[in-house]
Amino acid sequence: MSDSSTTTNMKSRGRPALSGKRRAEARREFLRTSIMAAGVVGCSLLGFLPLVQGASLRLRPPGALKTTENEKEFLSSCIKCGQCVQVCPVEAIKLADIDEGFGIGTPYIEAREQACDFSCDGLQCVLACPTGSLNHALNFPADTRMGFAKLSRPNACLAIQGKGFKGQARGPDFDGQLRYDEIDRWNPIPVADHPYDLELCDLCVRQCPIEIRITQCAEKKEQASGERVARVAEQVGNECPPVHAIALERVAMPNGEMRMSPVIKEGCVGCGVCEMICPPEPPAIVIDIHKITDFT
Amino acid sequence: MGYIVESLRQLAGAEPTRPAKEKITSRAQEVHHHKKQNPFSKAEFEAIYAEHGTGRTKWRNRRWATLILVNLLFVVSYYFDVQILEGALTASRFVGFHMADLNSALQVMLAYKHLVLNLVIGTVTIFIMWVLLGGRTFCSWVCPYHLLSELAEKLHLLLAGKKLVRDHSFDRRVRSLFYLVFALLALITGYTVFETISPTGILSRALIYGPGIALVWVGLVLLFEIFYSRRAWCRYVCPIGMTYGLVGTVSPVRVKYNVKNCHHEGDCRKVCLVPHVLSMTIKGRASNHDMDIGADCTRCGMCVDICPTDSLDFVLGYAKKSNK
Numbered sequence: 001m002s003d004s005s006t007t008t009n010m011k012s013r014g015r016p017a018l019s020g021k022r023r024a025e026a027r028r029e030f031l032r033t034s035i036m037a038a039g040v041v042g043c044s045l046l047g048f049l050p051l052v053q054g055a056s057l058r059l060r061p062p063g064a065l066k067t068t069e070n071e072k073e074f075l076s077s078c079i080k081c082g083q084c085v086q087v088c089p090v091e092a093i094k095l096a097d098i099d100e101g102f103g104i105g106t107p108y109i110e111a112r113e114q115a116c117d118f119s120c121d122g123l124q125c126v127l128a129c130p131t132g133s134l135n136h137a138l139n140f141p142a143d144t145r146m147g148f149a150k151l152s153r154p155n156a157c158l159a160i161q162g163k164g165f166k167g168q169a170r171g172p173d174f175d176g177q178l179r180y181d182e183i184d185r186w187n188p189i190p191v192a193d194h195p196y197d198l199e200l201c202d203l204c205v206r207q208c209p210i211e212i213r214i215t216q217c218a219e220k221k222e223q224a225s226g227e228r229v230a231r232v233a234e235q236v237g238n239e240c241p242p243v244h245a246i247a248l249e250r251v252a253m254p255n256g257e258m259r260m261s262p263v264i265k266e267g268c269v270g271c272g273v274c275e276m277i278c279p280p281e282p283p284a285i286v287i288d289i290h291k292i293t294d295f296t
Numbered sequence: 297m298g299y300i301v302e303s304l305r306q307l308a309g310a311e312p313t314r315p316a317k318e319k320i321t322s323r324a325q326e327v328h329h330h331k332k333q334n335p336f337s338k339a340e341f342e343a344i345y346a347e348h349g350t351g352r353t354k355w356r357n358r359r360w361a362t363l364i365l366v367n368l369l370f371v372v373s374y375y376f377d378v379q380i381l382e383g384a385l386t387a388s389r390f391v392g393f394h395m396a397d398l399n400s401a402l403q404v405m406l407a408y409k410h411l412v413l414n415l416v417i418g419t420v421t422i423f424i425m426w427v428l429l430g431g432r433t434f435c436s437w438v439c440p441y442h443l444l445s446e447l448a449e450k451l452h453l454l455l456a457g458k459k460l461v462r463d464h465s466f467d468r469r470v471r472s473l474f475y476l477v478f479a480l481l482a483l484i485t486g487y488t489v490f491e492t493i494s495p496t497g498i499l500s501r502a503l504i505y506g507p508g509i510a511l512v513w514v515g516l517v518l519l520f521e522i523f524y525s526r527r528a529w530c531r532y533v534c535p536i537g538m539t540y541g542l543v544g545t546v547s548p549v550r551v552k553y554n555v556k557n558c559h560h561e562g563d564c565r566k567v568c569l570v571p572h573v574l575s576m577t578i579k580g581r582a583s584n585h586d587m588d589i590g591a592d593c594t595r596c597g598m599c600v601d602i603c604p605t606d607s608l609d610f611v612l613g614y615a616k617k618s619n620k
Binding site for chain 2 (some may be wrong): 028029030032033036037040041043045047048051072073074076077078079080081082083085086087095097098100102104105128130131132211255
């Protein structure tokens with residue numbers, strides 16, 4: 001960055017003739033610049049690696065523009081601002097770090113730590129998204145297709161073992177929260193503050209947000225059917241899911257024995273609450289991000 | 297028109313135009329002539345420095361306060377859930393109104409190839425805002441990386457003063473190349489490639505959502521600036537600066553230069569992030585009595601603070617064409 005302080009003809013449009021020394025410096029600068037340019041672009045392209053390896057595939061918030069195997073549209077449309085993070089009442093959404101390459105700053109959910117329990121009712125993250133990367137066409141929790149639950153370790157399942165469950169589902173140190181309608185309709189509370197006492201463990205079914213809504217709808221139908229629902233939010237949040245997501249059913253085990261087992265139904269949206277609440281470590285039930293229900 | 301063309305040339309990386317003699321207004325020529333006839337004596341210089349003093353920080357203080365306040369507003373809005381400024385610098389809502397960083401929005405549009413209404417609203421809002429506020433004003437008054445880079449620059453200058461490091465310049469035209477390459481990469485790959493290495497986005501998110509390993513990259517860039525090349529990222533790489541520079545070509549918020557009392561000692565160019573915009577402060581180079589500093593200027597006010605003769609100042613409005 002020099003003030004070319006030579007006494008060249010001011011009218012000539014070209015650069016002043018360079019002395020040997022300056023020419024050498026100009027050459028060095030060109031070389032430096034080329035290396036720097038290649039270096040910076042090269043570094044930015046390293047962001048491709050995690051994508052190629054598939055390492056950046058994650059459980060994404062409701063409405064993410066993706067298929068089960070391809071997140072390209074989601075990664076390209078997301079502006080990496082984290083407004084979805086800010087509106088989530090249970091703080092389920094986190095932003096990816098630079099090790100996810102081009103996925104940096106994109107939202108994901110670590111279901112085991114904190115699942116999406118739809119306690120915002122209105123899909124706030126979708127509404128907050130400025131680019132439609134979380135698709136605004138989504139209206140209700142049941143429309144979501146995040147993944148699909150899978151009984152990955154049936155041997156660990158307490159229900160299959162015929163066991164009950166007593167105490168805090170994930171121990172006293174677990175930070176995750178859930179909304180328990182019967183305790184506080186509007187605010188989620190720590191799971192650790194809500195111990196259970198169950199004769200047969202049915203936590204994955206009991207806490208499933210889709211199942212909870214189906215139960216509420218059934219109760220409401222039982223009440224005077226013509227009565228108007230008091231609150232709009234309640235009406236929206238409890239929009240009745242059309243099909244069940246999970247149920248505890250009597251199932252034949254490989255050895256022919258009949259046992260009670262969670263059975264995942266086509267209404268499962270992959271929110272991850274079952275994975276979060278499942279007491280064994282690691283959990284018996286997890287979300288498979290490579291699968292979604294084909295129910296529409 | 298001349299201002300816009302010259303600004304665009306300099307943004308693209310060209311050396312400032314040397315005005316042809318017939319392009320210099322008679323009033324400016326008179327000043328040049330007068331100065332040639334009556335060169336400043338050393339005593340006069342010293343008197344002026346003594347009178348003005350050095351190390352004024354008026355604009356720097358205002359700027360740092362603004363920069364910290366804006367970034368703090370993001371943090372506070374999230375932590376205390378006051379919902380004034382939600383999101384991060386890449387995109388946000390200010391009391392509910394959409395705002396989108398122009399460069400991030402451009403990257404998303406090129407990669408995603410759809411026009412999303414909310415994003416368009418946010419982009420237009422921010423475009424108008426920075427036209428009114430000065431374009432690259434974003435860089436020095438808002439961008440968190442700029443502040444860190446300024447501190448790194450102080451360290452660099454300190455080490456350079458002790459001859460421990462040397463500033464290695466790059467060809468400024470490389471920024472245009474970066475701009476083109478990152479636009480094309482977004483278009484071709486369908487990913488927002490630049491976002492992966494943008495210190496602005498990384499720092500903004502780190503402040504709001506907590507630190508991550510991406511900060512290592514920011515640290516590396518800062519080390520590069522301290523030990524190898526002064527202010528390298530902002531000067532030679534950042535497409536965000538280029539985008540806001542383009543916006544700034546039509547902005548009325550400009551630093552203005554008045555040649556009359558200038559001593560051409562060059563203090564302003566020494567502190568400047570983009571010294572090419574101050575080429576008219578070189579002796580004999582001012583083509584007009586009053587001139588606007590080009591759009592690559594970040595309106596940081598360092599030159600205004602340091603100028604011993606008050607020849608540089610913030611003035612709102614466009615320079616009159618005919619100050620002959």
